[in-house]
Amino acid sequence: MEIIIKLSQFLLSLSLLIILHELGHFIPAKLFKTRVEKFYLFFDVKYSLLKKKIGETEYGIGWLPLGGYVKISGMIDESMDKEQMALPPKPWEFRSKPAWQRLIIMLGGVTVNFILAFIIYIGMAFAYGDTYIAMDDLKDGIWVTNPAVEKAGIKTGDKILAIDGVKVGKFDNSINLEVAMAKEILIERNGIKQTIKTPIDFIDQLSKHEKGLLITQRIPFVVNTLTEDSPNTNLKAKDIFVSLNGEKVKYFDQVEGISNKNKGKEIPAVILRNLKEMKITIKVSKTGIIGVRPALLDNNSLEKLGYYKVSTQNYSFFESIPVGIEKGKDQLISYGKQLKMMINPSTGAYKGVGGFAAIYNIFPDTWSWEVFWGITALLSIMLGVMNLLPIPALDGGHVMFLLYEIVSGKKPSDKFLENAQMVGFVLLITLLVFANGNDIYKAIVGR
Structure with a gap:
């Protein structure tokens, strides 16, 4: 069940981001009377799971969940449709439109990604406020x-x-x-x-x-369950350690030091059970283990136990707007810093680059809309920034050539764009293999 919840969040978030990104290209293309031949969620290599043609556009769902695409007539893209490009330009084709219109079409996807992220952060500020210590x-x-x-x-x-x-x-x-x-x-x-x-x-x-x-934050040592081989069957769920071997225990991190000093011994302990203190004896294994799986308490539980005061700041709808914008700006700057670190070999940050498995693993195995929307907003920013990179085959590569055309007044030849697209495609495949290879390597070595 946990895997289903995790996978459902992953696919829902990914699908939402892909569809809205491609809509960012689709809508201005239609506004500028440019023909869109296909609109797909996921890639339809050889065949598609679902498809239906409405008007001049085929809408569908592919079987390969590595992204999605819109195929715009007269555009050199991942389809590499050289036959169409060899024919004279038609009025409805991308290549026949003014450079400024083509630029808007290409920037549409990342624009939607950034707008979506800011809208989510504004909505989260309004719906959930800020909770902190x-x-x-x-x-x-x-x-x-x-x-x-x-x-x-x-x-x-x-x-x-x-x-x-x-x-x-x-x-x-x-x-x-x-x-x-x-x-x-x-x-x-x-x-x-x-x-x-x-x-x-x-x-x-x-x-x-x-x-x-x-x-x-430091938390108390609260018993969740006992391990299968635990010698301390006198402990029960929700017991809270107050002292161990005469030493006061306020926090979980203090227990390990005390148990390591008393390996293989029986030591006195005081626990809190049903709000009443009890004296018991604890057996410590020869390896310093007492055979307890601790409970991880949330902030509200810690507040009830008197450990911390949890503050919640709520916002009206209009107050949430600048708060959400500031949050989105901070995340955008933060991700920019992360990218900068990744391209600097001395930081070793590139070793942490992950693929689809890494994205899947950031979703929790319990359903939380607050967590889901927070992750989706962050992924939307990541998708927007990555697509803006000046790599041929990405939106940023197309934008780079369009800006050159607007500034110089010269349009790069179709042959040059085809070769650039192929180079960009090879680069993207290399990055994809590296990122997902990192996931596989970490799974094998266990980190």
């Missing part, structure tokens, strides 16, 4: 969950004050991406402020460890 409320600091972060110099219990010179006032979902992209992080440890400079290959180091959060 104030940094000042994390009085005992953060919990470091990725070894590469600790190796860089940030430890559990540190307070994060600023990232790349920008003060951090809220602990929310964006903090992990900000840490991953950071060059400098200002922290406070034991009342002393210090600046941590992350290594140039920080992204690469992070990716070598198990996927998940880099840092999070």
Whole structure:
């Protein structure tokens, strides 16, 4: 069932983005009376799952879910229809239209992607508001969950004050991406402020460890279930550890240190069960394990237990507009920084590039519309930026040649455009193989 939920979110998001992107090309093409021969969700190599011709356009769903396309008459695209291009231009063809109209048609897809992302962020601000924990409320600091972060110099219990010179006032979902992209992080440890400079290959180091959060708020050790071989059958679900071997236990991250010091021993513990304290004995294995799967509590549960104050800021419809625009702008800038890091070999960020499996894996295995729309908005920005890259065969490549034509007054020859399209196609296939090859490699080595 979890796989079905995950796959459903992945396909729904991908389909929505592809259809709207292609509509961005389709609508201006029709407005400028340019014939659109095909409009497809997914690629119909050799055959299609569904198809129906309405007017001059065949609408369909292909079997290969690697994208989608519109085939515009008289345009050199991935179809490489040389027979059509060898004939004299027709009034309804793309190549017969003024350069400014062709430019609008080509920019339509990415324009829709960016507009969609901003609309989603505005809608999310209106529907959900902002939920966060104030940094000042994390009085005992953060919990470091990725070894590469600790190796860089940030430890559990540190307070994060600023990232790349920008003060951090809220602990929310964006903090992990900000840490991953950071060059400098200002922290406070034991009342002393210090600046941590992350290594140039920080992204690469992070990716070598198990996927998940880099840092999070510190949480209590609450029992979820016992492992199959657990010797501590006196523990029950929802038990909360208060102390272990006489040492106060407020946070989950404190338990590992205590259990490692008491391998193979029986030690006293105090737990909270049904809001009442109980004294019990805990058996620690020879490897320092007590045989418990912890429960990960959400912010509301942590607030009820008195750990943190969770703040929610709601917005009216008109208030949500600038908030959503700002969120979209921040995500756009952030993704631009990520691309810059990926093309710099010294950062090692290119090793983290993923394909369709990586996109699939960012969706949760439980359904949440808030998470779904957040991921879809981010993917829409990514799709828009990637399509703007000046690579022949992408929208950005077509735009590059059209801008040259508008500025110089000279149109590149069809032969040149055909060769450029072929070069771009080879580049895209190479990138596709590399990205999805990375997914396969990570699956094999287990990271």
